Amino acid sequence: MKEIARLAVYNLYHRKLRTFLTLTGVVIGVASIVGLIGAAEGINSVITGEIEKFQSNVIAVVPGEFKLQFSPLSQYEGMKAGKLSERDVEEISKIPGAETVMPSVSSRVRVEYGGETMILTVFAADPEKFREIDTIGVLEGRYFRSGREVLLGYSVAKELFEKEIGIRKKVRINGVEFRVVGVMNKAGGLFRAFDTMIYVPKSSAKKYLELSGITEIDVKVEEGYDPGAVASRIEEKLKELRKGEKDFTVISPDFSRSIANQILSAMQILLGGIAGISFLVGAIGISNMMFTSVLERTREIGIMKAVGATRRQIMAIFLIESGVIGFFGGILGVVFGYGIGEGFLALRQYFVEKSGVQTVVERPHVLISPELVVAALLFSFAVGILAGAIPARRAADLQPAEALRYE
Amino acid sequence: MPVVECRNVWKIYEPKVPALRGINLKVDSGEFISIVGPSGCGKSTLLNLMGCLDVPTRGRVLIGGCDTRKLGDAELSRLRREKIGFVFQFFNLIPALTVLENVVLPTVFSGRKDPKKAKKLLEAVGLGSKLRRKPAELSGGERQRVAIARALVNDPEVVLADEPTGNLDSETGAAILDLLSSLNRETGVTLVLITHDPEVAKRAERIIYMKDGKIVREVRK
Numbered sequence: 264m265k266e267i268a269r270l271a272v273y274n275l276y277h278r279k280l281r282t283f284l285t286l287t288g289v290v291i292g293v294a295s296i297v298g299l300i301g302a303a304e305g306i307n308s309v310i311t312g313e314i315e316k317f318q319s320n321v322i323a324v325v326p327g328e329f330k331l332q333f334s335p336l337s338q339y340e341g342m343k344a345g346k347l348s349e350r351d352v353e354e355i356s357k358i359p360g361a362e363t364v365m366p367s368v369s370s371r372v373r374v375e376y377g378g379e380t381m382i383l384t385v386f387a388a389d390p391e392k393f394r395e396i397d398t399i400g401v402l403e404g405r406y407f408r409s410g411r412e413v414l415l416g417y418s419v420a421k422e423l424f425e426k427e428i429g430i431r432k433k434v435r436i437n438g439v440e441f442r443v444v445g446v447m448n449k450a451g452g453l454f455r456a457f458d459t460m461i462y463v464p465k466s467s468a469k470k471y472l473e474l475s476g477i478t479e480i481d482v483k484v485e486e487g488y489d490p491g492a493v494a495s496r497i498e499e500k501l502k503e504l505r506k507g508e509k510d511f512t513v514i515s516p517d518f519s520r521s522i523a524n525q526i527l528s529a530m531q532i533l534l535g536g537i538a539g540i541s542f543l544v545g546a547i548g549i550s551n552m553m554f555t556s557v558l559e560r561t562r563e564i565g566i567m568k569a570v571g572a573t574r575r576q577i578m579a580i581f582l583i584e585s586g587v588i589g590f591f592g593g594i595l596g597v598v599f600g601y602g603i604g605e606g607f608l609a610l611r612q613y614f615v616e617k618s619g620v621q622t623v624v625e626r627p628h629v630l631i632s633p634e635l636v637v638a639a640l641l642f643s644f645a646v647g648i649l650a651g652a653i654p655a656r657r658a659a660d661l662q663p664a665e666a667l668r669y670e
Numbered sequence: 671m672p673v674v675e676c677r678n679v680w681k682i683y684e685p686k687v688p689a690l691r692g693i694n695l696k697v698d699s700g701e702f703i704s705i706v707g708p709s710g711c712g713k714s715t716l717l718n719l720m721g722c723l724d725v726p727t728r729g730r731v732l733i734g735g736c737d738t739r740k741l742g743d744a745e746l747s748r749l750r751r752e753k754i755g756f757v758f759q760f761f762n763l764i765p766a767l768t769v770l771e772n773v774v775l776p777t778v779f780s781g782r783k784d785p786k787k788a789k790k791l792l793e794a795v796g797l798g799s800k801l802r803r804k805p806a807e808l809s810g811g812e813r814q815r816v817a818i819a820r821a822l823v824n825d826p827e828v829v830l831a832d833e834p835t836g837n838l839d840s841e842t843g844a845a846i847l848d849l850l851s852s853l854n855r856e857t858g859v860t861l862v863l864i865t866h867d868p869e870v871a872k873r874a875e876r877i878i879y880m881k882d883g884k885i886v887r888e889v890r891k
Contacts, residue, residue, distance in 0.1 A: 565723075569721070
């Protein structure tokens with residue numbers, strides 16, 4: 264057996280070109296699997312990270328009714344218009360577990376700075392409550408207090424305008440001058456573009472920007488209470504106030520998660536599809552290489568049988584050969600796959616940036632889990648052996664006379 | 671007991687082309703026989719059956735009294751390994767292996783790897799200085815000598831040679847025939863030689879003439 268194994272390895276060594284080409288086929292197959300799955304896993308992990316970041320003890324109530332489906336939550340357009348009132352705020356405040364109840368109003372406004380004008384969302388709330396509920400935190404300066412003070416989202420201050428906006432600078436909002444008192448931390452976040460919003464006191468929004476009414480009520484849940492339970496209480500109460508009509512939506516952390524999970528499962532399906540196709544492509548590539556490599560040696564198999572090799576010995580030679588190719592092809596494939604995945608993500612990043620989309624999500628990198636490595640190696644080993652075994656068996660089953668006639 | 675015996679052997683290739691039509695032949699130990707006939711007469715087919723490289727459609731081939739029809743792959747392989755040595759027209763060496771490795775190969779399959787013996791045989795056929803060469807670096811005559819050494823390495827009872835000079839010039843061919851007949855004389859190995867050339871056939875003690883899948887004449891010297 265040892266000699267047979269040596270013969271197999273020897274064969275590989277002495278057919279360098281053939282071995283190299285076969286190995287290349289295997290490497291491409293495995294690399295495409297590892298690269299694409301690794302890239303998809305990387306994107307996946309970024310999304311999962313974003314979900315983790317999502318505030319888990321704040322419930323938001325917004326007017327209109329959304330269905331549980333994947334939609335950009337920062338846009339409330341095109342929904343059945345409902346209204347939130349002071350009465351709603353009072354009633355919610357009475358619910359046990361509702362620690363801080365913050366009504367707010369947001370609107371699209373014109374923001375001017377350094378000669379540039381942007382349309383951004385302003386979010387106006389009570390300064391005290393905002394500070395209590397906010398989980399993003401202030402990077403520079405402080406929260407707004409009163410008057411014409413504005414707090415900027417991270418991207419507004421750092422990225423959107425040609426010139427960075429520092430604290431103590433003046434910006435014009437709908438033509439009214441406001442002083443920048445702080446810049447928020449980078450929030451990231453898939454669900455709401457916190458980084459591209461600006462924040463002002465509610466009283467100032469009313470006085471200077473003529474913004475009134477309530478477009479959102481945020482509720483911070485007291486520690487020890489289940490946010491889900493508090494959310495359903497709020498929902499019941501508001502329904503009661505509207506005599507059963509539902510023209511509002513309570514976004515509990517669960518609700519946000521379930522939407523996030525929908526994105527994630529869409530991602531997972533995509534990932535599964537990519538994996539499946541890659542596996543298929545890889546398997547076909549490996550089989551093809553092994554097949555031709557064995558077929559072209561049919562005559563050699565005839566010679567070996569003529570000098571006394573048994574069927575099993577011939578099978579062993581080819582299985583060891585294809586197993587070795589499968590195994591080393593797998594290892595190289597994992598290495599190259601990493602490169603392919605990074606290349607793919609770099610390309611993706613390039614197109615995302617070129618399209619001018621403001622990405623708040625951090626740049627994904629290839630993620631190769633130990634499971635993926637093991638699966639890729641097992642896969643290439645198994646496919647290598649199988650793809651080698653089928654033609655080798657056919658050749659070994661031929662009458663030697665027939666194999667010797669094979670050209 | 672004959673080394674090889676054919677009893678009413680038929681070989682019919684699909685679709686229904688009879689290559690052999692009822693061959694009866696006994697080859698005794700130590701004999702040197704040649705089978706001669708025009709191409710397509712079935713002589714190569716007969717040799718393949720005698721060497722267990724193929725199985726008859728009808729009839730029996732007995733090797734040392736063993737009916738090959740009753741044997742499985744492992745036993746047939748063992749027969750080829752232990753009792754039979756082949757020499758082919760186109761040498762059939764494995765190109766990736768060196769001269770020495772080609773000759774050692776049958777001993778690898780028999781599980782008794784014996785490079786010393788292989789080397790000795792190669793020296794005996796005059797190739798002691800070319801052990802590490804690849805077949806492609808050798809002349810036709812040299813390649814055939816390698817093949818003869820390989821055929822002998824497992825001490826077979828019979829060497830089956832299928833047109834061993836068919837691919838060689840006449841001078842080289844004559845030298846190969848000298849080598850084969852001297853092996854037969856000196857070691858007593860049974861030799862079955864196939865050729866289309868009556869001159870070559872005349873070297874044997876017994877000449878079997880074949881035509882259209884049948885033995886038509888037998889001449890004993």
